[in-house]
Amino acid sequence: xxxxxxxxxxxxxxxxxxxxPVLHDVSMTFLPGEITALIGANxxxxxxxxxxxAGALPVRNGEIMLGSSSxxxxxxxxxxxxxxxxxxxxxxxxxxxxxxxxxxxxxSHLPHxxxxxxxDDALSLFPELSSRLHIPAGALSGGQKQMVLxxxxxISEPKFxxxxxxxxxxxxxxxxxxxxxxxxxxxxxxxxVLIEQFTSLALKIAKHAHVMERGRIxxxxxxxxxxxxxxxxxxxxxx
Ligand SMILES: Nc1ncnc2c1ncn2[C@@H]1O[C@H](COP(=O)(O)OP(=O)(O)OP(=O)(O)O)[C@@H](O)[C@H]1O
Ligand SMILES: [Mg+2]
Numbered sequence: 001x002x003x004x005x006x007x008x009x010x011x012x013x014x015x016x017x018x019x020x021p022v023l024h025d026v027s028m029t030f031l032p033g034e035i036t037a038l039i040g041a042n043x044x045x046x047x048x049x050x051x052x053x054a055g056a057l058p059v060r061n062g063e064i065m066l067g068s069s070s071x072x073x074x075x076x077x078x079x080x081x082x083x084x085x086x087x088x089x090x091x092x093x094x095x096x097x098x099x100x101x102x103x104x105x106x107x108s109h110l111p112h113x114x115x116x117x118x119x120d121d122a123l124s125l126f127p128e129l130s131s132r133l134h135i136p137a138g139a140l141s142g143g144q145k146q147m148v149l150x151x152x153x154x155i156s157e158p159k160f161x162x163x164x165x166x167x168x169x170x171x172x173x174x175x176x177x178x179x180x181x182x183x184x185x186x187x188x189x190x191x192x193v194l195i196e197q198f199t200s201l202a203l204k205i206a207k208h209a210h211v212m213e214r215g216r217i218x219x220x221x222x223x224x225x226x227x228x229x230x231x232x233x234x235x236x237x238x239x
Contacts, residue, residue, distance in 0.1 A: 001177075003068075004067075007032070008160045008191060009063075009065040010026060011063040011064070012025050012026070012063065013061070014061040015052050019050065021060075021215070025062070026045070026049060027095060028210045028220055030152045030193055031191060031208070032160075032191040034186055034192070034207050035186050035192045035207065036206055036209065037142075037202035037208070038209075039199050039202060039210070040211055040212035042215060044236070046164070050162040050164055054084060055079040056076055066160070072133065083156075084160045085153035085154070085160070086164065087146075087149045087152075089208055090165075091168075091169075092149070093138065096137075098137065099135060099140065103122060104150060106156065118155045121154075122151035124155065125151065125184075126147040142173065146166070147171065147197045152235050160192070161191070162192075163182070163195065165195055165197065166195075167201065175198070179201060182194065203222075206223045207222065209226055211226070218235075
């Protein structure tokens with residue numbers, strides 16, 4: 001059983017990077033069982049937002065709540081164990097380790113006798129990895145690396161999965177394949193935050209969307225509103 005009934009709530013979040021303010025008073029809510037798109041131009045602050053939620057960057061001000069628990073000041077490892085998994089930008093597999101060992105590494109928090117089952121469950125979503133389990137993960141195609149990263153996230157049985165750039169550098173057929181998997185996971189109850197350059201794909205599968213511009217939220221609402229009124233996205237991308 002995946003997901004839960006808790007919301008993931010970002011309230012008035014401010015984050016600095018390199019001593020410079022990057023996020024300014026960002027608030028948004030993500031719901032379980034739904035894909036939510038997080039979109040905006042390069043440098044808008046999308047990765048900074050999800051990295052802050054996942055505990056990879058310190059929060060200067062504001063609150064991040066998973067249900068009634070605050071995630072601020074919690075280690076990245078504990079945040080993952082409490083149910084928030086980040087699929088980071090850039091296909092960052094452990095290149096010299098085998099595909100199987102990459103997956104086992106993501107299951108290291110589980111009791112020994114549960115590891116194989118968790119790995120098998122994750123692999124059932126990506127049968128194309130089954131014949132590649134014993135090759136170094138660095139030798140996989142970009143799409144297969146992304147599958148490994150999503151499988152790793154799934155092994156931690158997250159309530160929320162934060163996917164930073166699903167499609168970067170991948171062929172459209174693979175992207176559609178991965179998008180179908182995200183839809184399936186959301187249908188099972190997982191909340192998914194999807195950062196995506198192809199806004200048309202993201203808006204097609206996301207019920208709600210947030211648009212960022214220079215570290216601020218400039219739109220929060222239903223994806224359909226952005227599809228109906230192109231001026232919002234147009235100004236966010238030209239800003
Ligand atoms: N390591 C860093 N040190 C200092 N500033 C950074 C660092 N990484 C990003 N920034 C700054 O933070 C801001 C937001 O960057 P972020 O990577 O969150 O944007 P993004 O929306 O994910 O962009 P992209 O679409 O290019 O991935 C940018 O102005 C960027 O210059
Ligand atoms: Mg980014």
